[in-house]
Amino acid sequence: MGSDYISNIRRSGIGLSIYLGLLAGLRGGITIGGIAAAIKLMKHWYVKEQRNLILQKENMEAQLEVLKAQIHPHFLFNTLNNIYSHTRNSSPVASKMLMELSDMLRYILYEGNRRQVALSKELKMITDYIELEKLRYGNKLEVTIDLPTNSNRYSIAPLLLLPFVENCFKHGASHMLEHPWVSLHISINDHILHMKLLNGKMQTDKTHSTGIGLKNVQERLRLLYPGKHELQIMNEPDVFIINLKAELQVLSPATVAVLPEESTVLHA
Numbered sequence: 001m002g003s004d005y006i007s008n009i010r011r012s013g014i015g016l017s018i019y020l021g022l023l024a025g026l027r028g029g030i031t032i033g034g035i036a037a038a039i040k041l042m043k044h045w046y047v048k049e050q051r052n053l054i055l056q057k058e059n060m061e062a063q064l065e066v067l068k069a070q071i072h073p074h075f076l077f078n079t080l081n082n083i084y085s086h087t088r089n090s091s092p093v094a095s096k097m098l099m100e101l102s103d104m105l106r107y108i109l110y111e112g113n114r115r116q117v118a119l120s121k122e123l124k125m126i127t128d129y130i131e132l133e134k135l136r137y138g139n140k141l142e143v144t145i146d147l148p149t150n151s152n153r154y155s156i157a158p159l160l161l162l163p164f165v166e167n168c169f170k171h172g173a174s175h176m177l178e179h180p181w182v183s184l185h186i187s188i189n190d191h192i193l194h195m196k197l198l199n200g201k202m203q204t205d206k207t208h209s210t211g212i213g214l215k216n217v218q219e220r221l222r223l224l225y226p227g228k229h230e231l232q233i234m235n236e237p238d239v240f241i242i243n244l245k246a247e248l249q250v251l252s253p254a255t256v257a258v259l260p261e262e263s264t265v266l267h268a
Contacts, residue, residue, distance in 0.1 A: 097135050100128045108159070116155040116249060119193070123147050123186070126165050130182075133169050142181040148188045154248035157224045161186075161195065163213040164242050168199035170213075188248065195244040202238075221246070 084102070087095040107125045111117045127145065134141055168182050183198045214233070221229050228247040234240070 093135060097132055100132045100135075103128050104132075111158050114158055117158045118152060118251065119154040119156045119248065120151040122156050122158060122161055123151050125159075126162055126184075129162060129165060130184075137180065140180060142179065144181075144183045144185075146185045146187075148186060150188060153251055154188065154191070154193070155251050156193070156246070156248060157220065160217065160220060160224075160246075161244075163217040164195070164197050164244070167213050168197060168240060168242075191248050191250060193244070193246045193248050195242070195246075197242040197244075199240050200238065201240050 084095055084098045087098065104125060107121065107128075111121060127147075130143060130145065134143060165182075165184065179200070181200045183196075185196045187194045218231065221231060225246055230243075230245040232241075232243040234243075
């Protein structure tokens, strides 16, 4: 039946023309469709290759940034160690200050971006800072520090307590012409940290409660410890008082086992 149909078409000139036109159109449609598909595939391949090139470039840049970030602290600590070696015999005080500064910078660079750190590390940072201030003031400064013996069992947001201590030196002790003093007491009861920080101040000094450092740490407490902290700041005529309570996270026994114990009670 199919052969008879084709024969009839061939015998009819008009039918043959229509048949050939249909075949040509079909071939043309297939060719155009193939070209369109090929163009689409080429475009997809090009976009994919461009995306891969961009990702490779970004990955290389990220690797370079990581290397740079590692080199900068490495260079800094090497420089500090070199200065420390040169000053250890000629200037013991400067050598000790460099050592304390190096420990502080290492903590800020390597621990400061973590969500939580061992409380003992935060307290070590504070004692290093206070030791630097004691060297700066010499025998003029009276400092009392009382820290807990079980700080290894808990964690805290890094650099949370230091701004309070820094503030008491910057706006308190440094403005006192005679008998500057600082008192820091930290204890832990039922997973709650209690910090009482006092410093003497001149009666005309009203800058404590408006410092940028204190505003920043108040905002951090609000964001990191919502409903889990209490902060009281009292600016009395001759003394500045900070009372802080914050709920601590308990570290796992495995983490506690690898941390050195920190226990400090200093009077200077």
